[in-house]
Amino acid sequence: MTLAATSLLSTTLHAVRPVDEQVRIAAQQRQAQLTKPEGSLGLLEAIGNQLAAIHGAVPAPVPSHGVLGVFAADHGVYDQGITPWPQEVTVQMLVNICYGGASVNALAPETGTQVWPIDVGVAAPVPDAPGLRRMRVRSGSDDFTRGPAMSRDEARTGLEAGISVAQEAVAGGADILLTGEVGLGNTTVAAAVIAAMTGSDPAATTGRGAGADEAMLARKVDAVHRAIAVNRPDPADPLGVLSQVGGLDIAGMAGLMIGGAAAGVPVVLDGVISCAAALIAVGLAPEVRGYLFAGHNGREPGIRVALDALGLPALVDLGLRLGEGSGALVALPIVRSGARILKDMATFAEAGVSGKSA
Numbered sequence: 001m002t003l004a005a006t007s008l009l010s011t012t013l014h015a016v017r018p019v020d021e022q023v024r025i026a027a028q029q030r031q032a033q034l035t036k037p038e039g040s041l042g043l044l045e046a047i048g049n050q051l052a053a054i055h056g057a058v059p060a061p062v063p064s065h066g067v068l069g070v071f072a073a074d075h076g077v078y079d080q081g082i083t084p085w086p087q088e089v090t091v092q093m094l095v096n097i098c099y100g101g102a103s104v105n106a107l108a109p110e111t112g113t114q115v116w117p118i119d120v121g122v123a124a125p126v127p128d129a130p131g132l133r134r135m136r137v138r139s140g141s142d143d144f145t146r147g148p149a150m151s152r153d154e155a156r157t158g159l160e161a162g163i164s165v166a167q168e169a170v171a172g173g174a175d176i177l178l179t180g181e182v183g184l185g186n187t188t189v190a191a192a193v194i195a196a197m198t199g200s201d202p203a204a205t206t207g208r209g210a211g212a213d214e215a216m217l218a219r220k221v222d223a224v225h226r227a228i229a230v231n232r233p234d235p236a237d238p239l240g241v242l243s244q245v246g247g248l249d250i251a252g253m254a255g256l257m258i259g260g261a262a263a264g265v266p267v268v269l270d271g272v273i274s275c276a277a278a279l280i281a282v283g284l285a286p287e288v289r290g291y292l293f294a295g296h297n298g299r300e301p302g303i304r305v306a307l308d309a310l311g312l313p314a315l316v317d318l319g320l321r322l323g324e325g326s327g328a329l330v331a332l333p334i335v336r337s338g339a340r341i342l343k344d345m346a347t348f349a350e351a352g353v354s355g356k357s358a
């Protein structure tokens, strides 16, 4: 990989420390002393142990200041007829989020999470709106069925936009970050990134997104095949994959993950577009994986393919197929529950509860 030695991306990638495996073992040992049969709280125990390994101490504090970064971008592959919605919905939904009318605005108060809407690569002008962050790298990407979606430099700048958002959030007190996006056509882009990074068949990574019918699904799969045939992405070069068959929403989310990990802060993933971004982030710095929680498994088949490759269990499965960060937001209380178990339960000795007799 050729990155300027002093770029924000390269310094942040180098700053990511592996989570502390000794602390994870100490957390496991504490779980065994708490007043429950060992392992009886399943994934909640693993979550608490993971948070402790991230934090570097047992127990970890309960994450209570969340920031959801919603990265908005448009995609040149839109022209291939791969979504039933007009492209202007990207701007309209971004503005809707700014004014508080989207799914994420309805869900965020449940955990007191802040929603940060970010234009990282929308095609059309975006009117002024409350809370909008303007970080546009370029106005939409190129059609990746004809050549690369963007240059490597633009992909790096998109990653750095996400890193900056993570840094600003953490400096403002965020102790957990969540990923989200809007961008019409981005389930096709995610399918291409997941196919490129995992070597999977595009038919296994491509889904119906925001409502494709059978014929449109076939066009999506065909577009992903052509993207890979034309660009020949190399999974050993994640920045190359991102620039060839990715998008700026994915770049921003991958940057948020890298920036969060470098700051020692956990990151909760949303749906298929977040999962594609996670493959890029972990491809660039494998240690990032230890900071990630897979919020949910939803309807898009690429989620399962990506999470299997990452080795991350999904926390919930509610049959969601929306994105924006909706799945990350509904998973956050579960992450917090895992932290509370390790922090707040009494041990057998403290509570005077007898241990196992056989």
Ligand SMILES: Cc1cc2ncn([C@H]3O[C@H](COP(=O)(O)O)[C@@H](O)[C@H]3O)c2cc1C
Pocket: 082, 083, 084, 085, 089, 090, 093, 181, 182, 183, 184, 185, 186, 187, 188, 208, 209, 210, 211, 212, 322, 323, 324
């Ligand atoms: C009204 C509306 C709100 C959305 N919020 C998120 N998405 C989701 O659907 C889009 C991706 O699906 P596809 O690849 O099929 O275009 C993205 O904007 C994603 O965030 C929405 C889509 C629509 C139509």
Ligand SMILES: O=C(O)c1cccnc1
Pocket: 187, 208, 209, 210, 270, 271, 272, 273, 274, 298, 299, 300, 320, 321, 322, 323, 324
């Ligand atoms: O899984 C997702 O995140 C998703 C599904 C459909 C449309 N947009 C996003």
